[in-house]
Amino acid sequence: xxxxxxxxxxELQLNLTYQHGSGYLxxxxxGLLEGRAIASHCPTCGRKRFPPRPVCxxxxxxxxxSRISGNGVVVSVTSVHTALxxxxxxxxxxxxxxxxxxxxxxxxxxxxxxxxxxxxGTRVRLAGLAGELGHPSxxxxxxxxxx
Ligand SMILES: [Zn+2]
Numbered sequence: 001x002x003x004x005x006x007x008x009x010x011e012l013q014l015n016l017t018y019q020h021g022s023g024y025l026x027x028x029x030x031g032l033l034e035g036r037a038i039a040s041h042c043p044t045c046g047r048k049r050f051p052p053r054p055v056c057x058x059x060x061x062x063x064x065x066s067r068i069s070g071n072g073v074v075v076s077v078t079s080v081h082t083a084l085x086x087x088x089x090x091x092x093x094x095x096x097x098x099x100x101x102x103x104x105x106x107x108x109x110x111x112x113x114x115x116x117x118x119x120x121g122t123r124v125r126l127a128g129l130a131g132e133l134g135h136p137s138x139x140x141x142x143x144x145x146x147x
Contacts, residue, residue, distance in 0.1 A: 035128025
């Protein structure tokens with residue numbers, strides 16, 4: 001049976017809850033939550049990467065886990081007012097690209113508080129999770145490092 005509804009519409013709200021496994025990246029995500037930087041380390045060439053890679057892109061060797069200092073330098077900053085994925089409310093954020101010490105790649109994250117005064121060249125350190133966690137990758141949070 002067909003039924004014509006014209007322009008009528010009904011607003012529906014759907015909620016879905018499920019367990020999202022971390023898989024290979026579990027040590028990385030567990031470290032982030034506690035402010036520990038767990039990188040991948042290539043036993044062949046010695047390169048470290050954070051965020052980690054399961055296989056070294058330089059020589060295709062399977063990597064191992066290695067704890068690094070969690071210190072780095074800001075490469076770029078973007079200030080925005082937005083809602084993070086899986087979060088309800090919009091807020092001010094400073095997203096940062098950080099070149100971590102001891103590694104050759106850079107990681108995308110955010111300053112733990114938008115009030116932190118940072119710019120390219122500012123020394124920062126991984127800080128651990130503060131606030132609501134929408135997705136484990138949102139635990140890449142930094143604070144300005146006082147030296
Ligand atoms: Zn390698």
